[in-house]
Amino acid sequence: MRGYSTTREDYLKRLRRIEGQVRGLQRMIDEDKYCIDILTQVSAVTKALQSVAVRLLDEHVRHCVRDADDDTADEMISEATRAIERLVTS
């Protein structure tokens, strides 16, 4: 369907944007910006990170779990479930 390298490029692009947003937060702190505006920006970065995570998880189930043999798949699903737990509570 689509090459993995394209996806990788897409993840990198998102993460570079997130890195830029985190540097933006440093500037806001440095320039004494209004606290609530900084908080709004923190929420935006968090959402962007969660979206990367959900997408990684989707691809993991789609490509790794489904191609695995039964025993490996069982272990992989348990592992993915624990990752979801960490995401939901972070």
Added chain:
Amino acid sequence: MRGYSTTREDYLKRLRRIEGQVRGLQRMIDEDKYCIDILTQVSAVTKALQSVAVRLLDEHVRHCVRDADDDTADEMISEATRAIERLVTS
């Protein structure tokens, strides 16, 4: 009690560490690291950001809301509540 500049330095230190973690995520993607390990790292960055947010909120209520006159404080609390809503759902 403590100078604001110390706090600012502390926020900057945390945000620089978060920036480093986001660059670490890019490296992990680049080196084709195992998906679940990347997810664990995404959760760690999200937690670090949420912790910055909660701390900003604490200081906001402590310093700005309490020093404000009644009308301004009312508006500031509504604003802080909306910020908490965005945090809780991000």
Added chain:
Amino acid sequence: MRGYSTTREDYLKRLRRIEGQVRGLQRMIDEDKYCIDILTQVSAVTKALQSVAVRLLDEHVRHCVRDADDDTADEMISEATRAIERLVTS
């Protein structure tokens, strides 16, 4: 401004609705409903609970923290911050 009893009645109404939704979830499990539909409903209940929490927090800061003397207010804000932390990570 508005009587506390009205607010209490409003909280009780929301919580009774949430109780009904939780009973609805039991029915869905009992009738073997499709897993994803149950999950959608769980997310709705969680959002309703978070909304009760954010509202309680708003009133707490508005009424209790602001009316407290300085030392008590300091302790109350620390306490509220810990409650926000628990909410953000639940």
Added chain:
Amino acid sequence: MRGYSTTREDYLKRLRRIEGQVRGLQRMIDEDKYCIDILTQVSAVTKALQSVAVRLLDEHVRHCVRDADDDTADEMISEATRAIERLVTS
């Protein structure tokens, strides 16, 4: 491995406990309990619900997605991903 009916009984047990906790919240409101104690209890109920959700998701991938043919599985994974998105942001 284990019969589905056992699992169903387990979900029902958890949901009945959650229903009891929601009634407990109503009592706390009714008895004018301290706001922060109510918030702590709301966080506990939310965590219990999230834990039901993560478990439902685990079983869904384990039993439905893996048994589905390729096209259906693709659609099911997209559906599960959207459910995770709703959970993460609720």
